[in-house]
Amino acid sequence: MSEAARVRDGQGVSAVPASRFAGLSRAQLAVVVPELLLIGQLIDRSGMAWCISAFGREVMAEIAIEEWAASSPIYTRRMQHALGYAPEVAGHGDVPTIFKGLQLDIGAPPQFMDFRYRVDDPWTGEFHLDHCGALMDVEPMGEEYVRSMCHDIEDPTFDATAVATNPRAQVRPIHRPPRAPADRHPHCAWTVRIRDDHPPVSGIPLLAVNEASRAASLELAPIEPGGPGLDDYAGPLLSDLDFTAFSHAALVRIADEVCLQMALLDRAFGLAVGKRATDVDQLLAIRRKQLTGIAGVASARLARALLAPASVAGAMSVLAVHPLFNPAAYVTASFDAASVTVTPGPAHEDDAWISLCGPDWTDALRAAVGGVDLHLDVAVSPVPAAAGTGAGWRADVVRRDEPVREADEVAVVRFSTGTDFAFETRRSLPIFVV
Template identity: 45%
Template sequence: TNPHAQIRPIHRPPRRPADRHPHCAWTVSIDPSHTPPVMTAHTEQIGSTAAVTVELSPIDHGGDGRADYSGPLLSDLRFSDFSRSALVRIAEEICVQHHLLALGFLAAVRRRADEDKAREITRKQLTGIAGVAAQRIRDALGLPSTLESLALVLSVHPLLNPKQYVESEIRQDGGALELRISREALVDRDGGWPTLLGSEHLDPLQALVRGVNPHFTVRVVAEDAAGLLLAVDITEAPAPECVEVAITKVSTGAAFVFEDRGIPLPLFVV
């Protein structure tokens, strides 16, 4: 609320009871000599997107497990301590963060290249992320390389989530799988990831389905202003890993895994 404000910690004695609220204390000093940061057009642009205001799933505070981050300050955070509805909300928020980062990336590239080149570069970014994310979801869930597994991966993949922001429909029946992506969702107002897809631009979806099984391939069944309908076929020969996925795997974050570090211990801020 004041661009001249700075935050510094208050000195406290070394010991504090665990139930002290708040666990840490801060003071704000306002100095008119501090130069306030400039709000860039880029920041305001992202702040006005539908992704910022999308309403996600409510958390059931009466369910088993933690519903929020309240309680003692701990040395670690364990997802298993949270309720199912809280975990759903966390996953949705993480997917929204994916879309916001992609929108910010696209806006930054647009300042340096024309529209066609900006969309081409962002599409390559999406191709790498879509393929790696599909592989990681498949492996995390221990799924076989079947169409049923692909349907499950599609249902939770960040490209198509959260459902309140991206509208899609997955139809899986035996040896057939179809995916319909709407053109009338909130993400389409923002010009986000799904708007980069089309009959001439299937690379991100090819990388996604082949992240589950390299024998999978997508083809367009129908495309109009209302949406894109695709079918998944199975090829005899496996497709090679695309360059964008290989480059994305160079990042150390692409191989990140969670580990159990035991029971978190309370921290006492001094």
């Protein structure tokens, strides 16, 4: 693939940087995509721990509601259009469209959040969770935290996600935790109904703020047909997405979209925390802790998935596909054998993760290479502004004789069962109307 994919935008031809995921094989991408979805889910295991510490459980729940409600409608619509299953008439999508969106949502990573679907007709369906990794993480914290997640947070955020497809969709519980009896299975069950007499759901105020971000409208290269595999998800709803069935081009686009989901979620997180922080220093401290934790865990999972060696070369291969540096159209960076150079781009305009990093603060970069091998470290130096670019920085990956200690922020995320969760191979079957 060339350095820049040529994309028609209706008013001419514009250059879109080629995806960094394009360098992976189709088989590698089929492994990496579910990893990215799970990494997106683990962002909250990092961020919310520090929100509880700073503000308490109840305010943490408020932040979580605003974070998801201000991001999921944006990225749900993006994925619909990218994979060709958007409603023919905006806002008039059906239940299978909602379910397809959940299967490609960092809020519902496959198997870890094991959604099982039933469709009664285009406007009526149900789902239950055979396994809820989030519940497994929260149950040990006590019933108050379970209620915060499964009641206070889920009620508004499920509807907020559905509004991207149809504002008259309602997601309502059949049963949900706290579990009674304690081993109740499935973990929860919900109905999804779309009715003309349902009052339409509207977005929260922060949604409009996030919709104005560069991430929300970022142009990515379209999926060019021609290779083996599916180029879209326009067919029937499937019980489990078999990512090996998608084409290389489709998987590349999905990977980039999932990284954008994380960027939009993090931006909404920053907006929600910023409303409650005592000052900009507290906001910055919480955002940095969140990033450090997820940076280390993401690298560890990606390194295992890609069988990356515990070396400088292995770290570079992981950094190239790490959410911190993707998508390429969002984060302006160049990679060589042992370093990455970052210059200001769209992600900096959004105050995204990469904008937190640099010579003055290296914790997240150190955690990212440490996730591959704790003997690895970074040496970060400023890079003067060049023609057409602003001043940036360069991170050289180096190997130390003695391992560094894993960051406390990474250890906090390891509390989640998602850090060591193993995906299994499943058969993908079409779901028909009952």
